[in-house]
Amino acid sequence: MRWMQWVRLGLLWLCLAVIAATPARALTVLRDADIEYALRELAKPVFSAAGLSPSNVRILVVDDSSLNAFVADNAHILIHSGMILKLESAQALQAVLAHEAAHIANGHISRRVANMRNARTAAGLGLILAGIAATQNAEAGFGIAAGTQSSVLRNFLAHTRAEEAAADQSAVRYMARAGIDPQGAVDVMEIFRGQEALSVSRQDPYMLSHPMSRDRLRALKGFAAAYGSEAPGDPGAEYWFQRAKGKLSAFQRNPAWTLRRAKDSGSRDIRLMREAVAHHKRADLKKALAAMDGALRLRPNDPFLLDLKGQILLESRQAAAAVSTYRQATRFAGGNALILGGLGRALLAAGDARGALDALDRARARDGQDPRLMRDLAVAYAQTGQTGLASVATAERYALQGRLKDANLHAERAMALLPRGSSAWRRAEDVAITAKSAMRR
Structure with a gap:
């Protein structure tokens, strides 16, 4: 409720x-x-x-x-x-x-x-x-x-x-x-x-x-x-700062820039992570995975390194390997919605729509305003024959993106397919009422 x-x-x-x-x-x-x-x-x-x-x-x-x-x-x-x-x-x-x-x-x-x-x-x-x-x-x-x-x-x-x-x-x-x-x-x-x-x-x-x-x-x-006083720096805080900054720069800068500067990452696992991203952006899967495996030897239970490895595998069209890696990540991730969403996408790519639906439903329960997740969820519902629920998820995705006419269209479609008064029907009604109200203003 x-x-x-x-x-x-x-x-x-x-x-x-x-x-x-x-x-x-x-x-x-x-x-x-x-x-x-x-x-x-x-x-x-x-x-x-x-x-x-x-x-x-x-x-x-x-x-x-x-x-x-x-x-x-x-x-x-x-x-x-x-x-x-x-x-x-x-x-x-x-x-x-x-x-x-x-x-x-x-x-x-x-x-x-x-x-x-x-x-x-x-x-x-x-x-x-x-x-x-x-x-x-x-x-x-x-x-x-x-x-x-x-x-x-x-x-x-x-x-x-x-x-x-x-x-x-x-x-x-x-x-x-x-x-x-x-x-x-x-x-x-x-x-x-x-x-x-x-x-x-x-x-x-x-x-x-x-x-x-x-x-x-x-x-x-x-x-x-x-x-204040000159308090000693916290090594833990500095590590997470360097990790966030290093990963962000690796994705936003060109690979040559990253590879030249990766040695200044502050720790070896961050350096290897940055190198993996650079190699992935160059479509060199072998080097990217070698770098990721090196980082994981240093931090074997790190869900975020496993998440990145899963992403690299999935984007390299290695769906089965991506599923295995994402499953490892979810064991250590404490229910992180973004990692669960990654698992769901990998399962969809591997042809396991029912498994994907389970992962994506759990992700949605933790982050209900992620349109990428709602798109994947709609695909999983459609592939399992649940067209009404697919229309609800699509309506909510369009609403979150501000596409009100499309949101209303799919909400009306969902209401026609679902049992009147059911929880999913009420979700569709919410979208339809809100979209129509906004479009009248």
């Missing part, structure tokens, strides 16, 4: 978002189980220090080379890939996360939503994650998701200077409380030093939503000096 209510609300917000603005520049969100886990590990100490439950705030990576991070709502922080690749230490990335956590803990987002007078704008911006659509990019190996109009989003996300000052002080306090050197916060701000003198078109997006000034930088240095 709780899940159904969440989906209904998400679809309603999504449909309203579509009519609020036509995307002039869509956000794309990169979904990767390994990177998302690394970000959670880095965020745990600062979130706990902020009084936030780490399990209640999701961190997602936006595929954008510019420098930015922002809070979409009280449960989602988005950070640009360019920001992660620019930063040089775990403490710096933790400072960014601590600052965004401060905006949540200090109530800045809640007040902004409460003060919105335009409901359509609030719908289009306050729950951006309702519109995230995760499809698969074979070259990047990450899920991609569509977002909302960047100029309107920027206006919604912009913080006042007073909010920024409060968030700066809170972030430094959280870092000190967690035993993290607050100098990381100063290091981040130094990156943007002097940008206030540039025209808006030349500033990084972070500047537009987080107003900067010399006074703010001076105050931040004072906070860091007052709260």
